[in-house]
Amino acid sequence: VCTEYLIPGSSIPQEIIDLPSEAMSSPLGPALRPMIDGMQQQIQAASLGHEVVGTTSARAPTSPSQTTNLMGSCEAHCPVRFDAGKVPQILAKLREWDPDFESVNGFDTVQLEASLKRLPAEKAFPALDLLRLAALETMHTSRVATAMPFVLSTFARDAASVPRPALMMALRTTSNLLATEQGAACFPAAEIGTVVEIIAETREHAHRSVRQAASATACNLAFRSRMKAIALEEEVSVQLLCAVGERISGLKVESEADDPRELLYLLSAFGLLIGGDTEARMIAQTLEVDVNKFVSSNSVDERVRACAREVHASLTNT
Numbered sequence: 001v002c003t004e005y006l007i008p009g010s011s012i013p014q015e016i017i018d019l020p021s022e023a024m025s026s027p028l029g030p031a032l033r034p035m036i037d038g039m040q041q042q043i044q045a046a047s048l049g050h051e052v053v054g055t056t057s058a059r060a061p062t063s064p065s066q067t068t069n070l071m072g073s074c075e076a077h078c079p080v081r082f083d084a085g086k087v088p089q090i091l092a093k094l095r096e097w098d099p100d101f102e103s104v105n106g107f108d109t110v111q112l113e114a115s116l117k118r119l120p121a122e123k124a125f126p127a128l129d130l131l132r133l134a135a136l137e138t139m140h141t142s143r144v145a146t147a148m149p150f151v152l153s154t155f156a157r158d159a160a161s162v163p164r165p166a167l168m169m170a171l172r173t174t175s176n177l178l179a180t181e182q183g184a185a186c187f188p189a190a191e192i193g194t195v196v197e198i199i200a201e202t203r204e205h206a207h208r209s210v211r212q213a214a215s216a217t218a219c220n221l222a223f224r225s226r227m228k229a230i231a232l233e234e235e236v237s238v239q240l241l242c243a244v245g246e247r248i249s250g251l252k253v254e255s256e257a258d259d260p261r262e263l264l265y266l267l268s269a270f271g272l273l274i275g276g277d278t279e280a281r282m283i284a285q286t287l288e289v290d291v292n293k294f295v296s297s298n299s300v301d302e303r304v305r306a307c308a309r310e311v312h313a314s315l316t317n318t
């Protein structure tokens with residue numbers, strides 16, 4: 001694991017150990033607690049769909065009807081799951097398009113990366129789908145992280161020219177890596193700025209699945225930044241805050257009534273970025289992001305209204 005790189009004889013600094021309690025005692029603490037609990041549940045539930053690699057958890061994912069708390073039910077940490085029975089179908093398609101792929105169960109990350117380098121972008125979807133699942137497995141996390149520079153530069157950097165399925169899965173792989181503590185610790189720091197640029201570029205993508213994957217990635221990145229697992233440079237942090245805030249401003253209440261996930265992820269990310277950070281809150285205020293339009297509307301999901309109220313309270317420091 002990544003902690004093996006600690007200097008021998010050293011220990012984790014006390015200020016790092018104290019970070020969770022400090023976060024919980026902040027104004028956004030009550031919102032963070034259910035989000036953390038939800039994250040743990042989602043990671044455990046993420047094994048639904050790839051038990052073939054040895055995960056035994058059978059906890060079902062939290063559904064919107066089972067909770068009224070936005071952050072606790074947010075599925076940003078595992079954007080899409082599917083039944084284990086579909087893995088053979090994905091493997092069959094991958095082997096059809098890449099006969100040189102030799103992995104037995106499909107989760108050999110070295111083979112997956114090699115396959116991605118052989119396949120054209122329009123046929124990369126099955127390999128990226130398996131890589132996304134491998135990102136959630138402890139034994140594969142670090143290897144998936146080393147593949148991210150290639151994945152991002154090939155299947156996400158130039159979003160306008162990348163086939164939608166490949167772009168969507170590249171974003172979901174990123175989101176899944178950031179979903180786990182180990183994945184966040186191993187995520188290549190040099191690629192964080194690239195991830196934020198891709199979020200900004202894809203926030204208004206024509207396909208909802210891409211927008212949802214981008215907003216889920218923003219949510220996970222904001223969470224990891226808030227928990228000090230990932231360091232965002234000031235310029236990158238401002239870029240992410242502006243990208244999320246401007247997208248929230250551009251969303252119309254009526255258009256989000258049927259599927260609130262993108263908005264849930266965005267509001268969560270925005271709240272995490274400004275919570276407890278005076279400078280970030282001042283920048284957010286200059287953006288004049290109107291979250292009250294979601295609070296006052298009866299046509300949106302109750303979770304949206306609840307999160308919008310939390311974000312508004314943090315934004316106005318009330």
